[in-house]
Amino acid sequence: MNLFGVLEVSASAMIAERSRAEVVTSNMANLETTRTASGGPYQRQLVVFRSYRMPQFPLMLAGLRSNSAQSVRVDQVMADRTPPVRRYEPGHPDADREGYVSYPAINPVEEMTDLLGAVRAYELNASAVQASKNMIQQAIEILR
Amino acid sequence: MIDTPMMRVLGRFLDVNSFRHTLIVSNMANIDTPGYRTRDVNFAAELRRVTGVAEYAAFTPSSVQVQGLLERPDRNNVSLEREGLLLAETQLRYRIGIELLRSEFRKLSVAINEGK
Numbered sequence: 001m002n003l004f005g006v007l008e009v010s011a012s013a014m015i016a017e018r019s020r021a022e023v024v025t026s027n028m029a030n031l032e033t034t035r036t037a038s039g040g041p042y043q044r045q046l047v048v049f050r051s052y053r054m055p056q057f058p059l060m061l062a063g064l065r066s067n068s069a070q071s072v073r074v075d076q077v078m079a080d081r082t083p084p085v086r087r088y089e090p091g092h093p094d095a096d097r098e099g100y101v102s103y104p105a106i107n108p109v110e111e112m113t114d115l116l117g118a119v120r121a122y123e124l125n126a127s128a129v130q131a132s133k134n135m136i137q138q139a140i141e142i143l144r
Numbered sequence: 145m146i147d148t149p150m151m152r153v154l155g156r157f158l159d160v161n162s163f164r165h166t167l168i169v170s171n172m173a174n175i176d177t178p179g180y181r182t183r184d185v186n187f188a189a190e191l192r193r194v195t196g197v198a199e200y201a202a203f204t205p206s207s208v209q210v211q212g213l214l215e216r217p218d219r220n221n222v223s224l225e226r227e228g229l230l231l232a233e234t235q236l237r238y239r240i241g242i243e244l245l246r247s248e249f250r251k252l253s254v255a256i257n258e259g260k
């Protein structure tokens with residue numbers, strides 16, 4: 001068994017959660033964006049996680065194939081397919097012929113809870129790293 | 145090799161605990177992964193099996209899916225409370241194992257030094 005490999009599992013989760021937080025923040029920032037590079041209003045982005053088995057070098061050296069530890073990574077960032085919200089603003093430069101402006105369909109409350117979830121999951125994994133570090137430290141204590 | 149049967153048992157006890165720790169951390173990492181199922185080791189049975197054998201038998205890890213947990217709509221059933229509690233518990237067990245192992249080594253060292 002390898003306790004150092006566990007740190008990598010936690011790290012992978014922290015990386016994934018941080019990218020989730022980044023995507024959510026960008027959704028919140030683009031709440032009112034009507035112009036994008038691809039044209040049209042900004043589209044809400046969603047993060048999809050996937051678990052995978054990380055090939056662990058120390059384990060391979062020891063001839064052990066531990067298939068239990070599952071790391072996590074961002075599998076894809078996909079666009080929310082909800083149609084944009086149309087608001088009547090005839091004076092707006094991006095208004096269509098009928099005077100409607102398409103705004104991204106983003107609910108700030110939803111994004112906020114998502115962000116909080118990402119932060120909490122990040123903290124959870126940070127405390128798991130702390131726990132693993134303690135165990136490694138204790139194993140070293142045997143030598144003293 | 146200088147070791148006592150107690151040391152061998154303690155070593156395997158630590159193996160089981162650190163394996164369980166790996167599973168708990170892996171569960172925690174996948175708390176937001178759709179479709180992920182909580183995994184754990186059958187702790188009591190594994191410990192009984194591992195400490196029962198007298199000879200040098202290596203611990204072969206095997207994990208099982210935990211049943212009866214509340215499942216979220218994305219088919220993920222990781223429980224934050226369960227994992228947090230187990231993380232603390234496993235750490236304490238590991239600590240106990242380490243302390244007992246240290247005391248075994250201290251006894252050895254006393255035996256060596258008193259013989260001088």
